[in-house]
Amino acid sequence: GEDVEQSLFLSVREGDSSVINCTYTDSSSTYLYWYKQEPGAGLQLLTYIFSNMDMKQDQRLTVLLNKKDKHLSLRIADTQTGDSAIYFCAESSEGNEKLTFGTGTRLTIIP
Amino acid sequence: DAEITQSPRHKITETGRQVTLACHQTWNHNNMFWYRQDLGHGLRLIHYSYGVHDTNKGEVSDGYSVSRSNTEDLPLTLESAASSQTSVYFCASTSDRGATEAFFGQGTRLTVV
Numbered sequence: 545g546e547d548v549e550q551s552l553f554l555s556v557r558e559g560d561s562s563v564i565n566c567t568y569t570d571s572s573s574t575y576l577y578w579y580k581q582e583p584g585a586g587l588q589l590l591t592y593i594f595s596n597m598d599m600k601q602d603q604r605l606t607v608l609l610n611k612k613d614k615h616l617s618l619r620i621a622d623t624q625t626g627d628s629a630i631y632f633c634a635e636s637s638e639g640n641e642k643l644t645f646g647t648g649t650r651l652t653i654i655p
Numbered sequence: 656d657a658e659i660t661q662s663p664r665h666k667i668t669e670t671g672r673q674v675t676l677a678c679h680q681t682w683n684h685n686n687m688f689w690y691r692q693d694l695g696h697g698l699r700l701i702h703y704s705y706g707v708h709d710t711n712k713g714e715v716s717d718g719y720s721v722s723r724s725n726t727e728d729l730p731l732t733l734e735s736a737a738s739s740q741t742s743v744y745f746c747a748s749t750s751d752r753g754a755t756e757a758f759f760g761q762g763t764r765l766t767v768v
Contacts (some may be wrong), residue, residue: 552695575755586745586759587698632697641686641705641749642713643757647697 548646550633555652562620564649566633569614573635576609578618581630581648590618590631620651628653657682661746661760668767674733676763678746686749687729688757689713689721691742698745704729736767 547569556562568576574595579587593600593607593616600607606619620627633646659680668674678687685706690698690713700713702721710721718740720732733740746760 548697550697577755584761586761587747587757588759589756592755642688642700642703643698643747644700645690645698647695 548633548635548644550631550646550649552647553650553652555654556623557654558623558625560623562618562623562627562651564618564620564631564633564651566616566618566646567614568616568633568635568644568646570635570637570644571614572637573614574638575636576607576616577632577634577636577643578605578607578616579632579634579645581632583629587632623651623653625653625655627651659746659748659758659760661744661763663763664761665764666766668736668765670736670738670767672736674736674765676731676733676744676746676765678729678731678760679727680746680748680758681727682748682750682758683726684748684750684758685726686751687723688747688749689719689729689731690745690747691715691740692745692762693742701731701744702729733765736765738767741765741767 577592578590604621608617630648632648634643662677688703689701699715704723744763747757
């Protein structure tokens with residue numbers, strides 16, 4: 545079955561860039577997502593990328609996709625304290641809309 | 656505004672009891688999902704539905720059931736609660752096939768003692 549892997553923790557100094565990585569196994573993945581979960585809350589979609597794209601930029605967020613290596617990354621520029629959260633990578637396939645999530649990466653900001 | 660709500664937000668129950676967690680969405684979405692969140696496992700899919708009277712098993716469906724009698728609701732039932740089912744449960748919905756955004760409820764923290 546599908547598998548999505550992430551490292552569990554990342555610490556970054558305020559103002560630096562954060563890079564959160566994700567690998568997946570399903571070669572038929574059509575959509576790849578990044579969700580953010582703040583404490584005590586549900587998940588919110590941050591951004592997504594179609595599998596035929598290499599990169600997507602949205603303000604401070606940059607998503608890179610290496611489809612050959614099945615590697616997805618999320619870069620957050622100028623990381624702020626409000627970026628502290630758990631970030632989930634997820635994937636779904638055309639015609640199979642259930643999302644498969646990674647383990648989540650807890651991002652901690654160091655003042 | 657349209658939303659997705661879960662109830663209760665917190666519940667403590669005893670081993671062996673039947674428990675039902677409610678999920679209600681006003682987005683008029685066809686697709687609804689139940690996940691459980693556990694440390695080190697991320698979110699794992701329990702059951703999902705693509706429309707009224709449609710239900711499907713996810714990767715961790717044992718001990719759980721769902722029913723979809725209308726578009727708005729997908730209640731999750733634990734037939735006989737076990738301590739291994741202590742977790743945070745999230746309901747989510749999406750509008751169409753190939754949808755790019757899932758909307759999540761606030762979660763239900765269930766403790767089985």
